[in-house]
Amino acid sequence: GQNIDxxxxxxxxxxxxxxxxxxxxxxxxxxxxxYQQHAGEAPTFLSYNVLDGxxxxxxxxxFLSRSKGYSYLLLKELQMKDSASYLCAVGGNQGGKxxxxxxxxxxxxx
Amino acid sequence: xxKVTQSSRYLVKRTGxxxxxxxxxxxxxENMFWYRQDPGxxxxxxxxxxxxxxxxxxxxxxxxxxxxxxxxxxxxILESASTNQTSMYLCASSVGTAHxxxxxxxxxxxxx
Numbered sequence: 001g002q003n004i005d006x007x008x009x010x011x012x013x014x015x016x017x018x019x020x021x022x023x024x025x026x027x028x029x030x031x032x033x034x035y036q037q038h039a040g041e042a043p044t045f046l047s048y049n050v051l052d053g054x055x056x057x058x059x060x061x062x063f064l065s066r067s068k069g070y071s072y073l074l075l076k077e078l079q080m081k082d083s084a085s086y087l088c089a090v091g092g093n094q095g096g097k098x099x100x101x102x103x104x105x106x107x108x109x110x
Numbered sequence: 111x112x113k114v115t116q117s118s119r120y121l122v123k124r125t126g127x128x129x130x131x132x133x134x135x136x137x138x139x140e141n142m143f144w145y146r147q148d149p150g151x152x153x154x155x156x157x158x159x160x161x162x163x164x165x166x167x168x169x170x171x172x173x174x175x176x177x178x179x180x181x182x183x184x185x186x187i188l189e190s191a192s193t194n195q196t197s198m199y200l201c202a203s204s205v206g207t208a209h210x211x212x213x214x215x216x217x218x219x220x221x222x
Contacts (some may be wrong), residue, residue, distance in 0.1 A: 008137075025141075032212050033211075040216075041215070041216070042200060042213035042214060042215050042216050043153075043200075043213050044213070045210050045211070045212075048210060058167035087152070087153070089210075092207075096141040096156070096158075096206055097143070097158060098161065098210070098211060099150060100145075100152050100153040102150065102151065
């Protein structure tokens with residue numbers, strides 16, 4: 001079957017660093033995405049990894065290990081506005097279709 | 111920027127009604143998707159389409175149908191709304207896996 005696992009919720013302090021993990025088992029792999037979703041809003045694209053390694057984009061970085069079926073999203077210098085749900089999604093072997101994890105609800109405290 | 115527009119942000123419908131949720135994208139994307147999002151269950155794929163007049167079932171198609179008469183428009187139809195279809199419905203479009211999705215703003219449907 002196809003499965004994507006990520007923690008349900010996390011809490012971190014403003015200014016700190018937080019790592020959100022995602023493990024996946026899918027039939028086929030065409031890349032891994034991270035999306036951010038604020039309450040009541042649509043998900044917005046954060047990052048895309050298709051090769052192993054780290055992709056850095058400002059305060060956000062995403063890492064992929066295909067052999068381990070593992071990714072993480074790293075958020076640095078946390079701000080209150082980073083409080084949101086973070087969705088891990090994998091492109092499988094059916095072109096264009098993404099499979100989503102349940103999302104990790106991140107709360108940033110002062 | 112690609113824009114995906116869902117016709118309503120909030121809808122309240124009665125049990126048994128036929129409900130139409132409309133989604134329009136303005137960037138000539140081939141691929142369009144309908145998901146529902148529920149607490150603790152994440153995003154679940156209802157139907158998707160890779161071309162005009164083409165549709166494929168996702169993971170939870172029961173109780174739903176879709177229509178794609180034009181490339182830019184993908185409609186989700188609840189044939190006879192039931193209370194367990196109360197949910198947030200998200201439409202998305204893409205040009206291919208490597209480009210990910212662009213989502214619409216969502217429609218929060220309540221069936222009473």
